Amino acid sequence: MFRKDKPITLKGSTSFLCNNLSVYVMPEKKQLNYAVVHKSVVNIACATTDGTSVTGRQVACKEPSAAQGLPFVMQSKWVILPSRTVLVLTTHRGIQIYEPDGSAMIYWHALSDSMDKSNYGKGICGAGDNLICVGTESGAILVFEIPPKGTNVTLFDTVKGHKSPITDLAAEGEFMVSADDLGTIMVWRCSGSKFSQVSCVRGCGWPCNSVAVWKDVVVGGFSSGHIRVYNAASGTLGAEVTAHARSINAVHVACESGMLLTVSDDTFLKIWQLKTGAAPQIEHRYSECVTDLQLVGGNFVDKQGRAVCITGYDSNEIQFFIKG
Amino acid sequence: MSLKTLPLLFINLGGEMMYILDQRLRAQNIPQEKAKKVLNDIVATMFNKRFMEELFKPQALYSKKAMRTVFDRLAHASIMRLNAASMDKLYDLMTMAFKYQVSLALRPKDIILITLNHMDAMRAYVEGSTTVRGQVDTVYKMLIDTYASLSNGEFQLIRQTLLSFFQDMHIRVSIFLKDKVQNNNGRFILTPGGNLPFGTEVPGVIRSYDASGTSRNIGFQGGAAYVAVTREGSFDAKGDRSTRLGTNMYSAARPVETSGHSTSKSVMQGGDMDTSNPDPLAKAHLDLLSQLIGADVTKNEFRLNLFQNDQEEEEAASIQPIETAESKVVNIDASKKKQSSELSKIMGEMTLEDGGADGGDSDLLSLMDS
Numbered sequence: 001m002f003r004k005d006k007p008i009t010l011k012g013s014t015s016f017l018c019n020n021l022s023v024y025v026m027p028e029k030k031q032l033n034y035a036v037v038h039k040s041v042v043n044i045a046c047a048t049t050d051g052t053s054v055t056g057r058q059v060a061c062k063e064p065s066a067a068q069g070l071p072f073v074m075q076s077k078w079v080i081l082p083s084r085t086v087l088v089l090t091t092h093r094g095i096q097i098y099e100p101d102g103s104a105m106i107y108w109h110a111l112s113d114s115m116d117k118s119n120y121g122k123g124i125c126g127a128g129d130n131l132i133c134v135g136t137e138s139g140a141i142l143v144f145e146i147p148p149k150g151t152n153v154t155l156f157d158t159v160k161g162h163k164s165p166i167t168d169l170a171a172e173g174e175f176m177v178s179a180d181d182l183g184t185i186m187v188w189r190c191s192g193s194k195f196s197q198v199s200c201v202r203g204c205g206w207p208c209n210s211v212a213v214w215k216d217v218v219v220g221g222f223s224s225g226h227i228r229v230y231n232a233a234s235g236t237l238g239a240e241v242t243a244h245a246r247s248i249n250a251v252h253v254a255c256e257s258g259m260l261l262t263v264s265d266d267t268f269l270k271i272w273q274l275k276t277g278a279a280p281q282i283e284h285r286y287s288e289c290v291t292d293l294q295l296v297g298g299n300f301v302d303k304q305g306r307a308v309c310i311t312g313y314d315s316n317e318i319q320f321f322i323k324g
Numbered sequence: 325m326s327l328k329t330l331p332l333l334f335i336n337l338g339g340e341m342m343y344i345l346d347q348r349l350r351a352q353n354i355p356q357e358k359a360k361k362v363l364n365d366i367v368a369t370m371f372n373k374r375f376m377e378e379l380f381k382p383q384a385l386y387s388k389k390a391m392r393t394v395f396d397r398l399a400h401a402s403i404m405r406l407n408a409a410s411m412d413k414l415y416d417l418m419t420m421a422f423k424y425q426v427s428l429a430l431r432p433k434d435i436i437l438i439t440l441n442h443m444d445a446m447r448a449y450v451e452g453s454t455t456v457r458g459q460v461d462t463v464y465k466m467l468i469d470t471y472a473s474l475s476n477g478e479f480q481l482i483r484q485t486l487l488s489f490f491q492d493m494h495i496r497v498s499i500f501l502k503d504k505v506q507n508n509n510g511r512f513i514l515t516p517g518g519n520l521p522f523g524t525e526v527p528g529v530i531r532s533y534d535a536s537g538t539s540r541n542i543g544f545q546g547g548a549a550y551v552a553v554t555r556e557g558s559f560d561a562k563g564d565r566s567t568r569l570g571t572n573m574y575s576a577a578r579p580v581e582t583s584g585h586s587t588s589k590s591v592m593q594g595g596d597m598d599t600s601n602p603d604p605l606a607k608a609h610l611d612l613l614s615q616l617i618g619a620d621v622t623k624n625e626f627r628l629n630l631f632q633n634d635q636e637e638e639e640a641a642s643i644q645p646i647e648t649a650e651s652k653v654v655n656i657d658a659s660k661k662k663q664s665s666e667l668s669k670i671m672g673e674m675t676l677e678d679g680g681a682d683g684g685d686s687d688l689l690s691l692m693d694s
Contacts, residue, residue, distance in 0.1 A: 013491055013492055015484075015487075015488055015491060016483075016484045016487040016488060016491070017484060038491075039488060039491065072325045072488065074325075092325045115383070115384075116327060116381065116382040116383060117327075117382065118325065118326075118327055120325070164475070164477065165477060167477070180477075181475060181476075181477030181478075182475065182477065205475065205476055206476055206523075207476055207477040207480055209480075223431075223432075223476060223477075223480060224521075224523065224524045224525075225520075225521075225524050225525070225527060226524075226525070236533075236535075237533055238532070238533055239530055239531060239532045239533065240530075240531045240533075241529070241530045241531070242524075242525040242526060242527050242528060242529045242546075243527055244527055245516070245517075245520055245524075245526075245527050245546075245547070245548070245550050246430070246431075246521065247431075247432075247480070266516060266547075267514050267516060268516070268547050278535050279533050279534055279535050281532055282530060282532075283530070283542075284530065284544035284545075287545060287547050289516055289547065289548075291514075292507065292511055292512065292513055292514045293514070294427070294514065313487060313491075314487075314491055314492065314494075314511070
């Protein structure tokens, strides 16, 4: 169902971090951008849609207090808001917001300045017209308001509910979904300016490394190898899949087709089809073993889900699979 | 990044060092009481109370350079001396062995079981000395106190931190190549199938629930033949760790080789902490370690060789600078490998020779084709 296509070579290897691949499509410029974390650097590959040229760039993460050494980047992700697109980086000490090409830093937020206590940021998503949510090790979700232009970013709200470190955030329409280290998933409704909790599914100790939301379906990828599919409004479990033999490190949904991809330590990329409903369902569609690669990032390139890109630990390639 | 990673990195690298030294001490027919003294002295220094207390405080990992210096000192804490080429090789072997164990660990929590395997072996090495055994037992307790209660999520972060330390290290180790667990490009072979992490399920079932909560199972191809594990490894002092990772893979009859030096020197890419920062904490620990080792040097010193014989060691020492200088050329060759099937066939033949032979020539060959 999928065939392998030509890979893109990055300027450095991929770090072992969950959700370590972000894609930003610029149709008007016929450009595809990919961001992958390498230790304290984010490698950005910028390709033309016809695949004829690829240029590489690096965003080196610097922090004002240079005395503490280079920070480790935990995640990098483009957030596409109706008014503006930005590149968000989280480190083990703070949050940084850049222009989409990584050229200029717009905002910097410190989470910890202590040497022996970390408070990392992990989990990034956009919400509403002009909000960006970032999860933290303390369990709090910080909500920033982004102006259409300029650097006047403000901390707008702090959403509390999780008791352990946030692992991932996702949002679509009115829903924002948060997951944590103990596997707990919470669904929030974002109405204008306030986040109110809609549903909560308690975890059982295995981290939920990656979440996705599509229409009224919430998908969690767990480090036990399970996929679980819930109804967003009620939190009802529709299906549970024994999907992978090792930790699932990333899930992603193609928003126009409801196709789901999962990647794992077990070297497999798997493709599924979601179905909405009070008890949402999932079907297995495709499996591909990527030889000797522990997969840490995966994304559909397009909204239909015709092309898939993945990254793996210690490899400096983004690999592609095209539906055919 | 987890601030609880340093003790695990140090203890496991130390454990691997002990395996290699023990094997070489026997292979070189060092008299038993001397060999015993070396192992005792090193373990005693490694597990010095004050040094361990410093190590277990929450902190970032040392840079690669600082970690290497710590082990340089540690290896020379007794009457044994290693020259630069042997020390390089020792450190390469230690790091690749632990990288392998962390990479292949079924679940992040297994890292504590790997550590306990190393601890068990080190305790056996110092069985004869009550004081050193007492030190080892103290470290057991520190490990259990610090790590036994951590969540899966915290272990996952520890594993990610360790893998970040080992990122871009691709040294080829003959024992791994022969066992077919490493490829010629220095990467580990990850065969799907086999044992699953404790507490997880065999892939291949969709449990589908309807609105009333009744379920039905739908099967799909799980991808490989997996086996669920029913017993969890034990954290007890003499418990069954239920993993082979972290146990001794060397024997006197099985010499170890490395080839194709790490590209880490040329791949710093601004991502590493190495170049930029002096690493104040690591420096303080190093000073402490120097004090501990002190000037307790005796006339009984002897030299240990990590190579088959002195000639090979000298060759290795003379080859390295050239190899480092040409590492970029080597990289280009590796990418060509994919395009030209003929070239890859030739390279395949070269590496076949390298895997089977144990002469000095094959080492040279493998250096060139890495």
